[in-house]
Amino acid sequence: MEPPGDNQFEKNFDPKFSAELLLDIAQERSLESAMEKLVRVAVGRPGVARVEVWLIEKGNVCSRFSQKQECPDQPRCLHLVASGTHPFSSSVEGKAHFENSDARIPLGVGVIGKIAATGLPAVMRDLDKEPGELSGLEWLKREKIRGFAGTAISFKGEIMGVVASFTRFNMPDEARVWRQIFAAHIGSAVANARAFEEIQQLKAQLEMQNAYLEEEVVEARAFGDLIGQSAPLRHIVSQVDLVAPTDASVLILGETGTGKELVAREIHKRSQRKDKPLIRVNCASIPKELYESEFFGHARGAFTGAIKNRAGRFETAEGGTLFLDEIGEIPLEMQGKLLRVLQDKRYERVGEDQTRFADVRIVGATNRNLKKEVTMGRFREDLYYRLNVFPIQVMPLKERAEDIPLLAKHFIELSIKELRCPKPRLTRAGIAKLQSYDWPGNIRELRNIIERAVIISRGGVLDFDLPVTDSPPAPPRFTPRESDNTDPEILTEPEMQRHEYENLLAALRKTNWKIKGADGAAELLGLKPTTLLTRMKKMGLKRPA
Numbered sequence: 001m002e003p004p005g006d007n008q009f010e011k012n013f014d015p016k017f018s019a020e021l022l023l024d025i026a027q028e029r030s031l032e033s034a035m036e037k038l039v040r041v042a043v044g045r046p047g048v049a050r051v052e053v054w055l056i057e058k059g060n061v062c063s064r065f066s067q068k069q070e071c072p073d074q075p076r077c078l079h080l081v082a083s084g085t086h087p088f089s090s091s092v093e094g095k096a097h098f099e100n101s102d103a104r105i106p107l108g109v110g111v112i113g114k115i116a117a118t119g120l121p122a123v124m125r126d127l128d129k130e131p132g133e134l135s136g137l138e139w140l141k142r143e144k145i146r147g148f149a150g151t152a153i154s155f156k157g158e159i160m161g162v163v164a165s166f167t168r169f170n171m172p173d174e175a176r177v178w179r180q181i182f183a184a185h186i187g188s189a190v191a192n193a194r195a196f197e198e199i200q201q202l203k204a205q206l207e208m209q210n211a212y213l214e215e216e217v218v219e220a221r222a223f224g225d226l227i228g229q230s231a232p233l234r235h236i237v238s239q240v241d242l243v244a245p246t247d248a249s250v251l252i253l254g255e256t257g258t259g260k261e262l263v264a265r266e267i268h269k270r271s272q273r274k275d276k277p278l279i280r281v282n283c284a285s286i287p288k289e290l291y292e293s294e295f296f297g298h299a300r301g302a303f304t305g306a307i308k309n310r311a312g313r314f315e316t317a318e319g320g321t322l323f324l325d326e327i328g329e330i331p332l333e334m335q336g337k338l339l340r341v342l343q344d345k346r347y348e349r350v351g352e353d354q355t356r357f358a359d360v361r362i363v364g365a366t367n368r369n370l371k372k373e374v375t376m377g378r379f380r381e382d383l384y385y386r387l388n389v390f391p392i393q394v395m396p397l398k399e400r401a402e403d404i405p406l407l408a409k410h411f412i413e414l415s416i417k418e419l420r421c422p423k424p425r426l427t428r429a430g431i432a433k434l435q436s437y438d439w440p441g442n443i444r445e446l447r448n449i450i451e452r453a454v455i456i457s458r459g460g461v462l463d464f465d466l467p468v469t470d471s472p473p474a475p476p477r478f479t480p481r482e483s484d485n486t487d488p489e490i491l492t493e494p495e496m497q498r499h500e501y502e503n504l505l506a507a508l509r510k511t512n513w514k515i516k517g518a519d520g521a522a523e524l525l526g527l528k529p530t531t532l533l534t535r536m537k538k539m540g541l542k543r544p545a
Helices: 008-012 017-025 030-042 112-117 138-142 175-220 231-243 261-267 288-296 334-344 372-374 381-387 403-421 427-434 442-457 493-510 522-527 531-540
Strands: 047-057 075-087 123-124 147-153 160-168 250-253 278-282 323-324 344-346 355-357 361-366 390-393
Touching: 008 138, 030 047, 030 075, 030 175, 047 112, 075 112, 075 160, 112 123, 112 147, 112 160, 147 175, 160 175, 231 261, 250 261, 261 278, 261 323, 261 361, 288 334, 288 344, 334 344, 334 381, 372 381, 403 427, 403 442, 427 522, 493 522, 493 531, 522 531
Parallel strands: 250 361, 250 390, 278 323, 323 361
Antiparallel strands: 047 075, 047 160, 123 147, 147 160, 344 355
16 A cells, blocks of 8 residues: 555545534534544544644643653643544554643643744644654654645634644645645634533532522521411511520420421421431320330340341430320320439439430420310320420411412422422412311321422412311401501492402502403402403403504
């Protein structure tokens, strides 16, 4: 196989192809992709043996670089960012000039280093006869290299690197213009790719900062996981702020489903024990004969089935908080042992004589009237007073109706995430319907109702299927404005009708007389479209021409 002749460039150069290649490279947003595409196409041309793209970067491998002493500018040097070789023969073994990504050339050293330092192009011919500065490179002879051309890559007057090509023919003088054009376009592509990568990095950084700030906002919320703005909730939060920094026992009272566990978690999170565990025990779910083992643990062989030592909940919560949910369910005979731990801070595992120290804060919760339980002889009076150091009463949802919009929004977002349902629309009419219900199941019932509505809505308007109760529905609750110190104005029937007329007209104008569907007047007013049309007809309301 003979190498191509010196007229190879004129025979195979295609200006149209070259222009299309440059445009294609300019559109690449990744520097690595752009340079790899360039060398891949370039080495595919007849007579081209190897193409290298070197860019000036930081001198980051100086400690293991053999030419460190020759480098006049150690903070910067040439990095090989892309290279491609078209071997003379597939049977030829051995590597070309540089093959690894750690290849470096000092600025001003060697042919390529001088091009980067001065910005002047370099062309070498007849390397098979006289290799000149490239002597010592055995692969030149093996690959039958005759010509070399190197051009500085620059952008807006700044030298960015060098593009070098090794050919099996002597590069003619007329190729010089095209080499400069290619180098200039490569400079633009490098600048564009670097700018895009910098933008992406900044974007990612901003997204991370934004996510971090959002997390900070969530952590800094005054109410933490307690959602709402009502006066009863604010009172609870103020009590939590008072008692959390202390080690006092807390008794949380309230109906089932009011969120007593969230209050307990908030007490733990705001205490000095926040970095230690919070252990929850549902006292209603423990078999009577296993209470002592559950609370204090047991030794191996203490009873049938005790095949190994087991730590109790007090030991697991060491240094932290033990939340005893449904504490009123603890058997009377167990209450004395619990009182001893609260008073003396000591206990023993079942079947073990070793006394252990309990550094645990107790937070109890119950929906029972413990004072009444004491009177009935079902709860120890001394334990009641020991637990009732700081009682917190959690109000039922019917007394926190103004928190329902925020709770509903929160539960909708949770349902979308957990159930993987499309996002539905919560309307003012829907909120009014939720606020008019008595909520005997409190917040737990609200969440269940919302989850069902999210599933059924399929991304449409939320329609809440509320249970029918024997008692008439409670009227919507309105919180009077602080400025409303005077008696409310009494309206006559005609005045009431005029207000209704003006209200309907305002809603129709706001929705551009759209009756049905999302953002329609019926949805805005909380009416069925048929009801709205009937009232419009009765009042003579028609869309103006």
